[in-house]
Amino acid sequence: MTVISTLFLSIEAPFAAFRWLQAGVYRGTYPVLPPSAAWGLALNLAGIEARGPLDEVVTTIRPDAPHLEIAxxxxxxxQRSTLYQQLHGYPVGTSGKELQAHAHGQKYWIAPARREILVGLHCLVGIRGDDELVTRIPRGLGGMLEVERYGLPFAGDNQFMFDRIDVVGDMVARWFVPVGVGETPKESTRLTTNIDRRDGSRTQAPMFAPVPLPCMCPSEAWIDIGPTTEPSA
Structure with a gap:
């Protein structure tokens, strides 16, 4: 018989950015840590590898990675702020080909881009799943897991680190819940629940909205997160 446990994490970061797949000169961010990223963070802290084979062009998610309920x-x-950055790349087609010889093998196409970042992130993540997995998370936070790990957890962008990740109890917060068909609540936003890096059209990002008033975690905030049952070919 599977024993189910629940854990809550308080997460703080001075700067964060959680981006969807996008191109162009303006790159947005979700307003909060999306469930798909929270799932990945939970597995990282538990010392469980979620990545598929690393010798492929695209790093996929293991089809047998464990599912968790995430809130x-x-x-x-x-607060949303923006910054300007230079994007260095190899252009598609023949654009800027006259610059290639001067770059000596380096990326020769430089374009300015404006990127959104979150300032002062403080969110709460609920994690529910198999007791054996969930109880590994506090041990991982305390450095008590003797397993290989692939680096520090970061706040969506590998330039942004978390200040604090603390195990807490259920707390009053503005929980993000799914938006029903025909509903148009304020502050609604898409949040990724499953990412398919091989086929972006299979990425799932339903509409969510924060509850109007802070409350304890409602049942509708819990979302099953994990790999799809039919991996893309």
């Missing part, structure tokens, strides 16, 4: 809430609304 995401905001303890403090992060």
């Amino acid at each position: 995401v809430g905001s303890l403090r609304t992060a």
